Amino acid sequence: MSKVHVTTSVNGDEVEFLADPRETLLDCLRDHIGLTGSKEGCGTGDCGACSVTLDGTLVCSCLVLGVEADGKRVETIEGMADGAELHPLQRKFIEHAALQCGFCTPGILVAAKKLLETNPNPTEEEVRYWLAGNLCRCTGYDKIIRAVMDAAAELRQEAA
Amino acid sequence: MAKDEFKEFKLVGTRPDRPDGLDKVTGRARYGADISAPGMLWAAVLRSPHAHARIVKIDTSKAEALTGVKAVITRADFPTGLTGEDWNLQENTMAGERALYDGHAVAAVAATSKLRAEEAVRLIEVEYEVLPHVIDVDDAIKPDAPVIREGAADATVPEGMPPNVVRYMEFGRGDVEAGFAEADLVMEKTYKTEATHQGYIEPHACMGQLGADGKGEMWVCTQGQWFIRKMCTAVLGLETAQLRVTPSEIGGGFGGKTTIFMEPLSLALSKKAGGKPVKLVMSRSDVLRATGPTASASMDVKIGMKKDGTITGARAEFRMQGGAFPGSPVDMALYCAFAPYKLTNVEHVGYDVLANRPKCAAYRAPGSPMGAFAVESLLDEMCRELDVDPLDMRLKNAVREGDTASYGPKYGSIGLVETLEATKAHPNLSIPLGPNQGRGIAAGYWFNHNGETSVSMAISEDGTAQVSVGTPDIGGSRASIALMTAETLGIPYEDVRVNVVETGALGVNEPTHGSRATFASGKAAVIAAGHAITEMCKRAANEWGIDPEAVEWVDGAAQPAGDNAGKFPPMSIAEIAGKMGSTGGPISGHHESVPEGVGASFGCHVVDVEVDPETGRTTILRYLVVQDAGRAIHPAYVEGQYQGGAAQGIGWALNEAYIYGDDGRLQNTVFLDYRVPVASDLPMIDTVIVEVPNPGHPYGVRGVGETGITPPLPAIANAIQEATGARLCELPMSPPKVLAAIKAKGG
Ligand code: FES
Ligand code: FES
Numbered sequence: 001m002s003k004v005h006v007t008t009s010v011n012g013d014e015v016e017f018l019a020d021p022r023e024t025l026l027d028c029l030r031d032h033i034g035l036t037g038s039k040e041g042c043g044t045g046d047c048g049a050c051s052v053t054l055d056g057t058l059v060c061s062c063l064v065l066g067v068e069a070d071g072k073r074v075e076t077i078e079g080m081a082d083g084a085e086l087h088p089l090q091r092k093f094i095e096h097a098a099l100q101c102g103f104c105t106p107g108i109l110v111a112a113k114k115l116l117e118t119n120p121n122p123t124e125e126e127v128r129y130w131l132a133g134n135l136c137r138c139t140g141y142d143k144i145i146r147a148v149m150d151a152a153a154e155l156r157q158e159a160a
Numbered sequence: 161m162a163k164d165e166f167k168e169f170k171l172v173g174t175r176p177d178r179p180d181g182l183d184k185v186t187g188r189a190r191y192g193a194d195i196s197a198p199g200m201l202w203a204a205v206l207r208s209p210h211a212h213a214r215i216v217k218i219d220t221s222k223a224e225a226l227t228g229v230k231a232v233i234t235r236a237d238f239p240t241g242l243t244g245e246d247w248n249l250q251e252n253t254m255a256g257e258r259a260l261y262d263g264h265a266v267a268a269v270a271a272t273s274k275l276r277a278e279e280a281v282r283l284i285e286v287e288y289e290v291l292p293h294v295i296d297v298d299d300a301i302k303p304d305a306p307v308i309r310e311g312a313a314d315a316t317v318p319e320g321m322p323p324n325v326v327r328y329m330e331f332g333r334g335d336v337e338a339g340f341a342e343a344d345l346v347m348e349k350t351y352k353t354e355a356t357h358q359g360y361i362e363p364h365a366c367m368g369q370l371g372a373d374g375k376g377e378m379w380v381c382t383q384g385q386w387f388i389r390k391m392c393t394a395v396l397g398l399e400t401a402q403l404r405v406t407p408s409e410i411g412g413g414f415g416g417k418t419t420i421f422m423e424p425l426s427l428a429l430s431k432k433a434g435g436k437p438v439k440l441v442m443s444r445s446d447v448l449r450a451t452g453p454t455a456s457a458s459m460d461v462k463i464g465m466k467k468d469g470t471i472t473g474a475r476a477e478f479r480m481q482g483g484a485f486p487g488s489p490v491d492m493a494l495y496c497a498f499a500p501y502k503l504t505n506v507e508h509v510g511y512d513v514l515a516n517r518p519k520c521a522a523y524r525a526p527g528s529p530m531g532a533f534a535v536e537s538l539l540d541e542m543c544r545e546l547d548v549d550p551l552d553m554r555l556k557n558a559v560r561e562g563d564t565a566s567y568g569p570k571y572g573s574i575g576l577v578e579t580l581e582a583t584k585a586h587p588n589l590s591i592p593l594g595p596n597q598g599r600g601i602a603a604g605y606w607f608n609h610n611g612e613t614s615v616s617m618a619i620s621e622d623g624t625a626q627v628s629v630g631t632p633d634i635g636g637s638r639a640s641i642a643l644m645t646a647e648t649l650g651i652p653y654e655d656v657r658v659n660v661v662e663t664g665a666l667g668v669n670e671p672t673h674g675s676r677a678t679f680a681s682g683k684a685a686v687i688a689a690g691h692a693i694t695e696m697c698k699r700a701a702n703e704w705g706i707d708p709e710a711v712e713w714v715d716g717a718a719q720p721a722g723d724n725a726g727k728f729p730p731m732s733i734a735e736i737a738g739k740m741g742s743t744g745g746p747i748s749g750h751h752e753s754v755p756e757g758v759g760a761s762f763g764c765h766v767v768d769v770e771v772d773p774e775t776g777r778t779t780i781l782r783y784l785v786v787q788d789a790g791r792a793i794h795p796a797y798v799e800g801q802y803q804g805g806a807a808q809g810i811g812w813a814l815n816e817a818y819i820y821g822d823d824g825r826l827q828n829t830v831f832l833d834y835r836v837p838v839a840s841d842l843p844m845i846d847t848v849i850v851e852v853p854n855p856g857h858p859y860g861v862r863g864v865g866e867t868g869i870t871p872p873l874p875a876i877a878n879a880i881q882e883a884t885g886a887r888l889c890e891l892p893m894s895p896p897k898v899l900a901a902i903k904a905k906g907g
Binding site for chain 2: 001020022023027030031035036037038039040041042043044046047049076077078080081086090091093094095096097099100101102103104105106109124125127128129131132133134135136137138139140141142143144145146
């Protein structure tokens with residue numbers, strides 16, 4: 001199948017690649033652009049390890065075609081820190097030991113960031129339901145939820 | 161009692177940031193599928209759609225003719241003449257005469273792109289003769305069951321047993337019948353558990369390269385790079401030392417990544433393609449269909465108990481299928497089943513059974529959760545019947561140091577009594593319950609493990625230290641090993657870098673399994689650091705012109721041991737390291753052994769549930785894990801192990817199961833259908849770290865990874881009985897089954 005030229009912005013950088021029309025955005029990020037921070041845990045939209053935002057919308061990049069990113073803005077885990085400065089969520093995940101193997105972590109961080117942009121003051125239940133599409137097999141979620149709540153509190157304080 | 165405030169040590173017991181944290185929150189950490197190489201090819205695998213079928217013919221010509229296809233392999237490309245487990249591994253990697261389960265690999269392709277490899281796989285034509293199959297363990301031992309493999313039984317199987325029984329065991333002591341005769345109550349029940357998958361979020365992935373000269377390299381997500389090396393080379397008929405295996409970061413394993421499934425395929429394809437590197441990444445459905453879930457079990461348990469709760473006799477007969485190959489953990493299940501209890505009359509019988517399912521692999525405390533489900537469920541029912549408090553009953557029968565375990569050995573220092581007492585004292589036990597709510601309690605056991613261990617540490621020119629370990633870091637072991645090394649050397653935690661190294665860098669290491677990494681690699685690192693300290697004391701002694709025996713190591717520096725030794729200011733590690741080139745050369749320490757002194761670990765869980773009487777759905781309201789860690793080196797990651805184990809156990813208890821159709825095909829091959837617990841299914845998971853230090857480890861470590869998955873299965877069944885009056889003896893306790901049980905009770 002002949003490839004399609006895609007021009008997109010990834011983490012603020014202009015990026016071009018050639019995509020087979022059957023390739024997912026996740027494949028394109030990982031195999032064409034070399035951004036392997038987004039993970040494939042299922043390829044069917046069930047685990048959230050591939051979470052990115054596309055024009056600000058949280059998506060499973062395994063369910064989006066690479067060609068659909070043309071002309072859009074993609075944000076991935078690699079763009080989450082501001083240079084050497086970690087996002088509060090990233091810091092809190094380390095501080096709370098909210099990762100064990102760390103494979104789910106990029107997707108959960110991207111999803112949690114979107115949550116806190118949408119709802120800066122979520123309840124525990126809201127965090128649990130927002131992240132219900134992000135599987136973590138290692139932690140039992142306890143420390144993840146605490147880290148997200150703590151990051152939310154810190155961000156609210158900064159904003160105040 | 162997580163002793164963060166415990167000040168016996170400077171670093172052990174604190175909670176610093178893990179050394180690999182930054183890489184893992186920024187997406188930089190490189191897992192199995194995250195690496196590529198120049199000229200790399202992509203592989204895809206063709207799998208059997210049948211549970212059991214003779215492979216009549218495989219025609220690969222169309223696939224081979226497709227542009228971009230560089231190699232196609234079938235079993236004909238593997239060496240012949242293997243025996244025993246090597247043959248099993250080879251047969252499981254690629255089917256020979258017969259496909260033995262749905263998902264069994266039959267051919268593989270390497271091509272210039274992933275999509276091209278997948279296209280090529282679809283062009284391979286396989287002619288199958290479908291054979292009768294068997295899935296359920298009890299069906300597999302029926303006289304008319306299809307035979308999976310003639311002659312697979314080992315010498316333990318007595319004459320006349322059904323052909324799918326491949327291993328048999330019986331052991332015990334005392335006289336169980338006399339024990340039952342002594343009892344006020346004897347109960348006997350049958351329990352069943354379905355296979356569940358470890359469900360690590362990272363699918364298996366590797367990149368292998370093998371030349372015509374038999375030299376190869378592999379990058380792979382694994383719990384054990386030396387196991388990968390040994391198994392791949394055995395399956396391919398290579399010399400072991402010629403394969404160099406580098407472990408990637410690993411996205412969870414839970415025992416499932418201690419063996420091989422598809423790794424030799426990448427090497428065989430690479431060789432056929434002229435030595436180009438070949439990347440092979442499983443899909444989630446490949447993982448569920450063709451990697452090792454745990455065994456399914458059918459278990460009879462009979463127990464005798466006195467009115468006061470004393471257990472007078474116990475008998476377990478377990479049947480487990482671990483797929484189409486020998487190796488279900490029925491032995492471990494039996495060893496663990498009665499391990500918490502002091503018994504004079506106990507009998508165990510076990511059958512390892514073949515069925516048309518994928519070859520099982522270890523899953524967190526392999527076997528123990530199933531056995532506990534049966535035994536701890538029955539004990540709970542008996543306590544109800546006799547009106548005995550379940551915690552008091554467990555305390556009354558609890559094993560202590562010096563007792564003989566139900567499976568034979570004598571216990572060293574153990575912390576079961578302390579664990580049960582800490583449970584009893586926990587505030588969760590006095591929270592009142594509402595209607596349709598119930599509280600369940602259960603205990604659990606895991607041996608913990610030592611294993612071949614080789615660790616090197618070296619002092620750098622500036623006095624910082626590097627430690628090379630062979631146990632991949634799955635949940636914070638770099639942090640715990642760095643803490644122990646730094647504590648021993650008397651230097652800051654940040655001054656130690658722990659590297660997980662490739663097979664070329666150390667002697668043989670067993671994988672990170674058996675809850676052994678912090679125990680075994682940690683112990684070896686501490687001993688290695690001790691060797692380096694001895695050497696540094698010697699260097700200082702030489703400079704001072706005194707006897708090395710007269711030098712001691714305090715707070716990261718050499719100093720004369722007392723006034724008689726001479727008066728010299730302490731010489732710091734940095735000072736000694738800075739001039740090592742002129743004082744005798746590099747300073748390092750090394751230790752290799754199968755470390756003695758493993759400390760077993762007991763746990764006790766308390767769960768509060770609410771069951772919806774209309775739907776049968778169970779909600780976990782509260783969850784408490786109490787477990788003896790020996791000592792928690794990094795308490796946050798110990799809690800993490802407790803919480804993660806509990807969550808997997810909750811999934812196993814309530815949702816997870818392999819579901820097969822009548823055709824023998826696995827029906828739930830994606831996470832939507834094989835549903836593991838999600839964040840909204842669970843509450844916070846409370847933990848209590850009991851610390852009864854293990855005298856066999858310099859810092860008291862027992863190992864904490866596995867025990868935690870064992871109690872949830874029975875604890876939840878016990879809670880459901882309290883909430884509904886209905887007793888569930890089969891997993892998973894999914895809403896339809898709970899509802900049916902409530903209805904059957906007339907509830
Ligand atoms: S990989 Fe996209 S949701 Fe799992
Ligand atoms: S930390 Fe391993 S899957 Fe979440």
